[in-house]
Amino acid sequence: GAVVSQHPSRVICKSGTSVKIECRSLDFQATTMFWYRQFPKQSLMLMATSNEGSKATYEQGVEKDKFLINHASLTLSTLTVTSAHPEDSSFYICSAFTPGQRSPTGGYTFGSGTRLTVV
Amino acid sequence: DAKTTQPPSMDCAEGRAANLPCNHSTISGNEYVYWYRQIHSQGPQYIIHGLKNNETNEMASLIITEDRKSSTLILPHATLRDTAVYYCIVGTNRDDKIIFGKGTRLHILP
Numbered sequence: 001g002a003v004v005s006q007h008p009s010r011v012i013c014k015s016g017t018s019v020k021i022e023c024r025s026l027d028f029q030a031t032t033m034f035w036y037r038q039f040p041k042q043s044l045m046l047m048a049t050s051n052e053g054s055k056a057t058y059e060q061g062v063e064k065d066k067f068l069i070n071h072a073s074l075t076l077s078t079l080t081v082t083s084a085h086p087e088d089s090s091f092y093i094c095s096a097f098t099p100g101q102r103s104p105t106g107g108y109t110f111g112s113g114t115r116l117t118v119v
Numbered sequence: 120d121a122k123t124t125q126p127p128s129m130d131c132a133e134g135r136a137a138n139l140p141c142n143h144s145t146i147s148g149n150e151y152v153y154w155y156r157q158i159h160s161q162g163p164q165y166i167i168h169g170l171k172n173n174e175t176n177e178m179a180s181l182i183i184t185e186d187r188k189s190s191t192l193i194l195p196h197a198t199l200r201d202t203a204v205y206y207c208i209v210g211t212n213r214d215d216k217i218i219f220g221k222g223t224r225l226h227i228l229p
Contacts, residue, residue, distance in 0.1 A: 006162070034216060043206070044163070044219040093162050099213070106153055106168035107212050113162045 006111030023094030141207030
C-alpha cells in the first residue's frame with residue numbers, strides 16, 4: 001500500500017514551451033501533496049504545498065506563475081512548468097500525504113521523480 | 120530550515136551494521152523522526168519513523184534517545200545496495216510540510 005506514481009519519469013523540452021508533470025496516489029487519498037525540486041548533488045528543496053480544491057502555497061522564492069500547481073482531486077496533483085528555460089532543468093519530486101495511522105510510510109510517500117531537461 | 124543535522128558522509132564495510140546518527144535538538148513533543156533514503160536519480164524511499172520508542176522493521180532499527188534530541192538509524196547488515204543518501208527528518212505526522220536537510224551519503228565498501 002501507499003504508492004505514488006509520477007509521470008513522466010524524464011522529459012526533454014524546448015526553451016519557451018510548457019511541461020506538465022503528474023503525481024497520482026494509486027491506493028490512497030492524499031489530503032495534501034508537496035512538490036520538491038532537486039539540483040545535482042543537492043538536497044530536496046520544497047517548492048509548494050497543495051490541498052485538493054484550494055490554491056497551492058508556495059515557498060519563498062518560488063514563482064507561482066511559472067510553476068502552476070493544480071490539485072484537482074484527492075489522488076491527482078499536477079505541476080506545470082511554464083515557459084521553461086534551461087535553468088529550470090532539474091529533478092522534480094512529488095510527495096503525497098495521508099494520515100499516518102492509515103499509511104505504512106508514516107504518512108508521506110514520494111514519487112519516483114521527473115528529470116526535466118530544457119534545451 | 121531543516122531541524123536536523125547529520126554527518127555529510129560515512130563509510131561502512133559490507134556485512135557490518137551501519138549506524139547513522141542524527142541530531143534534532145529542537146524537536147517538538149508532537150514531532151516524529153522519519154528516515155528516508157535516496158538512491159541516485161530516484162525519489163526518496165521510506166525506511167522507518169518513530170515518536171519516542173525505539174522501532175524496528177524489516178529494513179532497519181531506529182533508536183531515539185530518551186530526551187529525543189538525537190536518534191540513530193541502524194542497518195543491521197549493510198549491502199552494496201544500501202549505498203544512498205540517508206535523510207533524517209522531523210514532522211508532525213499531520214499534513215505539515217517536511218523540510219529536508221543535506222543528509223548523509225553512505226558508502227558501503229566491499
